[in-house]
Amino acid sequence: MYKSRPQLSIGLPVYNGEKFLQASLDALLNQTFSDFELIISDNASTDNTEEICRNYAAEDQRIRYYRNSSNIGCACNFNRVFKLSNGEYFKWAAYDDLHAPDFLSKCIQVLEENPNYILCHSHTSFIDHQGEFLQHYDIKLNTNSEKPQVRFDELLTKHLCYQMYGVIRQSALKKIPLMGGYGNADGILLLRLSIIGQFYEIPEHLFFARIHPQQSLSMFFPHYLSFTHKNPQYSLDMLPDFYEYSVWFDSANKGKILFPHWRIFKEYLLSINQSQLNLYEQLLCYFSVAKKLAGTESLLIKDLWLAAKMLKLQKLATKDALS
Incomplete structure (x- = not known):
């Protein structure tokens, strides 16, 4: 029987x-x-989308459907479903991904039996627009370490943030700021969660991430995933356009002068500074950020160049409007 306060909320x-x-x-x-x-x-x-959702909600009382009067951006919409949730555990879900039938049961079992784990997810496989298998996602991170500085360092590695779609203790999410309106906001959220507790990755492929042209990865990470049907492969060596990614996370950023890479490093530092880590652990995390910063000077300079270019265009537009 459906309870007023379910054990799990899915947003x-x-x-x-x-x-x-x-x-x-x-x-x-x-x-x-x-x-x-x-x-x-x-x-x-x-x-x-609205018709599909309302039809499903009419058939299953577990579904609560809300519609925003205007597009509030990705980050605000992700945060909204969490704020509306009631469960002891929480999970974000994407409209295009799939889950094996026992994904939730296995994640819940791990969290119930291991209080040190705050997030449980599984191995990930890529599928195409028709749901056909492409390949396994093979980036594995040591987020199960008992040392928070190790977990933090691991999540500074380039990865696709699929841990976001695991099952998370709601109590852990309430201890950190929710998703921000800047590029890599999902990665920062995972970093902050990793400081609080351990993640567990079920060694089974129970989560299926769909690759298709309309998804954010394809729009903003054009070189991240280079697939062909016969020879699928991907590379994490290329970086996305973090300016456009910031606009996608928060539509209010459109047309503003942003410093997306500077903002990411600022959030790294805030994550450490606002944590409950001891001094030794904090110093090791700062060292990890310093290593991450090395070699990225061109990206920080690019931010300054883009900001100067936008400022010049804005001044020209103002001058034309006054003339």
């Missing part, structure tokens, strides 16, 4: 997700673990 932020939304919802609703609420926040979609 699904979505914008124009009609192509893959039904498959994603079916995979969640058909989980072997059923004691959850599913909170959908529709970011003012212009396709059939």
